[in-house]
Amino acid sequence: MTQTAPLNTDRIWQLCDDSREAYVALANRVFDTPETAYGEYASAAAHRDQLAAAGARITEGIAGIPTAMMGEWGAKGPVIAVLGEYDALPALGQAPGVAAPQPTGGAGHGCGHNLLGSAAMQAAHAIALWLAETGTPGRVRYYGCPAEEGGAAKTFMVRAGAFDDVDAAISWHPADYTGVFEAVSLxxxxxxxxxxxxxxxxxxxxxxxxxxxxxxxxxxxxxxxxxxxxxxxxxxxxxxxxxxxxxxxxxxxxxxxxxxxxxxxxxxxxxxxxxxxxxxxxxxxxxxxxxxxxxxxxVSDLLENTVLDRLMDGHIQRLGAPDFDAEDGAFAEAIRDTLTPEHVADTFRRAGRPIDRALPLADFVVPLGTAPRISSGSTDVGDVSWAVPTVQAWVATCAIGTPFHSWQLTAQGKSPAAHKGMVQAAKIMACVGRDLFADAGLLAAAKAEHAGRIAQEPYRCPLPPEVLPPLRPRP
The missing domain is CATH 3.30.70.360 (Alpha-Beta Plaits)
Incomplete structure (x- = not known):
């Protein structure tokens, strides 16, 4: 494949590092104002403010959802979407940085979505700066997507045509190890x-x-x-x-x-x-x-795209796991003391690695295709993956063995380790987006694979037309 623009990986990493402070602040602001599905008004406002500060063209109320938005940079050329989330879970409010149950009441980010949306916007912003610096034609979009936890907002957004002109989509999810988020979901x-x-x-x-x-x-x-x-x-x-x-x-x-x-x-x-x-x-x-x-x-199951998976895997291998330090490890050890040996073993089972009970944080990456393909959870990213070629990463932000939807994950949501993983995720996604703009053949191959899969099994939206988003009034 012939590249149409020079690829300077160090530069796209630097663009993410340069904005670290702003996006860590965004993640913390969202953490401090947790809201459940379709009620993320404060979180959406924080994301809208950051999009404005980053010079994006902002569209709000996508699919008739007040807390869904899109920020766009660039002109002409292909359109690459980076997907973010910011919804919380009920009854998981937890004091940050405390390795013991200390509920604060109300909702909490027990799936790390305060980090998810912040890193996604950080990646989109870095790609936008790279497009401007290099003069590369193309539009990068950050999609602020509410209500992933049970609300299927992306499914409604797909049904409303929000991704009709998008060429590819990129996302990630906080986890306890780093690797490609392979297309296994329910x-x-x-x-x-x-x-x-x-x-x-x-x-x-x-x-x-x-x-x-x-x-x-x-x-x-x-x-x-x-x-x-x-x-x-x-x-x-x-x-x-x-x-x-x-x-x-x-x-x-x-x-x-x-x-x-x-x-x-x-x-x-x-x-x-x-x-x-x-x-x-x-x-x-x-x-x-x-x-x-x-x-x-x-929501639909995830549709695989091996072209994008391999592209992301290459960048994950080059970047490696987040660079955790001794203090990160000490807090992770304290969290792990609240878990069972089975929790820790489950992480290594999902990663396809031998159990190492002495390791508090994942200093390894999981190469593509080496982990068992185990379906367990669901995501409305699935419907986006049927609409456009889509790729996602897992990136370590918490102690090995930390279960999703738990007070332990919420407690780690503002930790230095979580922020390191968040910025690492932004770099991975920014590199993938940059390559898709720079290499027309790469993007064409991803789209051709997607078209072939859709030809075999066309997408049918699982939401009947009469089903509408269960919106919540603005507080």
């Missing part, structure tokens, strides 16, 4: 099932009651029996949204349960969801209640 949908019956006095006239709560419990029993008869890599989880009330002497007339259904591939999701729906109908029949099903969100 498609999923969240559906709320509300059962409605008839209230009655539970002692005087229970025969007159029809219990929505009984229906929810029977549905969960039915789903439990279904688990033996669905694919090994499928998952169904649930949460009670409304248990009907607090009075046990009342037949609870109405109750709601949220069912989260996951499968390895989007094509397998529909049949499993249909079975779950039939279980709900059966529970309603058994309890003489009615049931209403309302889809809340849905």
């Amino acid at each position: 498609a999923n949908t969240r559906i709320d099932f509300t059962f409605t019956g008839q209230a009655a006095h539970a002692a005087a006239s229970p025969e007159l009651g029809r219990s929505g709560l009984d229906a929810v419990e029977l549905m969960n029993v039915g789903v439990n029996y279904l688990r033996e008869h669905m694919p090994d890599d499928a998952r169904v989880h649930y949460a009670y949204l409304d248990a009907g009330g607090e009075a046990p002497n009342v037949v609870q007339a109405k109750a709601t349960v949220r069912q989260l259904v996951r499968t390895a591939r989007l094509a397998e999701l529909g049949p499993l969801v249909a079975r779950v729906r039939r279980i709900a109908e059966g529970a309603a029949l058994m309890t003489d209640t009615t049931v209403e099903a309302k889809m809340v969100s849905a």
Whole structure:
């Protein structure tokens, strides 16, 4: 492939280092104002302020979502997107820098999205400066994407056409080791099932009651029996949204349960969801209640792009793991003391490496293709990957063994180690974006591979047209 512009890796790294202070401050500001899905108004404002300071052309309210935005630099040429997030998780507020449970109340960044969005914008800004310095034609965009945690904002954004003119997309996720985020994830949908019956006095006239709560419990029993008869890599989880009330002497007339259904591939999701729906109908029949099903969100599995994976892997190998120091290791050791040996072993299992219980932080990188391909979680980046060629990285920001969605991860969200990993992620993504602008053949190869995969299995948005984002009012 013929390069159309000189590739000076040291320069793109330097551009990231030059902006380190501003983006660490952004990550900390988001950490200090954690907000859950579709309520990230303060976080979105912080990202908008930084985009303005970086000289981006800003578009807000993408797909009708007040907290979704896009900042763009450059002109003409291809369009490369860098995807950021900034939503938090409920009930995971935690004092930073403390290796013991110290809840602060409210939401917390138990998946490191304060770091995710900040590094993504830092990378986009560095690419923009490189485009200007070299005179390379092209537009780089930072997409501020809310509600990844269960809200499927990117799926709504894809459906609204936000990526229709994008040539490739880049992202990353905080983790406890560094390597390419290979395309293994689960498609999923969240559906709320509300059962409605008839209230009655539970002692005087229970025969007159029809219990929505009984229906929810029977549905969960039915789903439990279904688990033996669905694919090994499928998952169904649930949460009670409304248990009907607090009075046990009342037949609870109405109750709601949220069912989260996951499968390895989007094509397998529909049949499993249909079975779950039939279980709900059966529970309603058994309890003489009615049931209403309302889809809340849905995401696709990730679509692989080996051209981009290899490109990113090369830069990860050159950059290496974040340069952690003794103080980083000491705090990581303290965090690890709160974990079980199984947590630590799980990291090495996922990384495809022998267990080293003496290692507090991952000073290694995982070469592409050496880790087992284990599907476990879900991400709305999946829908972007079906729309455009997409690549992601894992980058170490926390102690080995730290589980996602835990107080331990939140506690490390403002640590020096987290900031080092964040800047390393920005450098990796900036290098990938720079190469795609500089080498037309590389981008063409990525797009050709994507087109070939889509030709074999066309993308179908998992969200029906009538399903809208569950927006929250501005506080």
